[in-house]
Amino acid sequence: MTKQLTCEERIDAALENEIEVLRDLWEFYCEGGQDDYHPEHESNMWEYGLSFDYVPVGTWEDQTEGYFRYQLSWGGPSDEFRFFVSMDRRPYRIQYHFMDWFDGAKRILHGTDEALLEEIFGWFAEGGGVDAEFEKAIE
Secondary structure (H helix, E strand, C coil): CCCCCCHHHHHHHHHHHHHHHHHHHHHHHHCCCCCCCCCCCCCCCCCCCCEEEEECCCCCCCCCCCEEEEEEECCCCEEEEEEEECCCCCEEEEEEEEEECCEEEEEECCHHHHHHHHHHHHHHHHCCHHHHHHHHHHC
């Protein structure tokens, strides 16, 4: 029987894959393919991922900060980007989380990966998603 790799052992490859797909979809969207499917990924920015929402502080045990979550997949494994924002709702830290049953790992984004996710967060904000999800969560 083959030993299942831990999330820590799998996270870098998973993050690299998600960044590659998001970069391709984002560039395709920005070049005018807003409603079209990307030919390689058979998706578009509107349909990629499962949800975008706000997770208030205290939702999870020992959670000390609220964050916006761009959830890409659910189950085993699941993955998501977390945007920690200042009072003006601008990201000051973006993390990628990769989780599987009773295991998980995370990475803080930097450089071009961070810049890409900041742009995508700005897209959610321009569309009203950031404000709407925050207000919904604190009602």
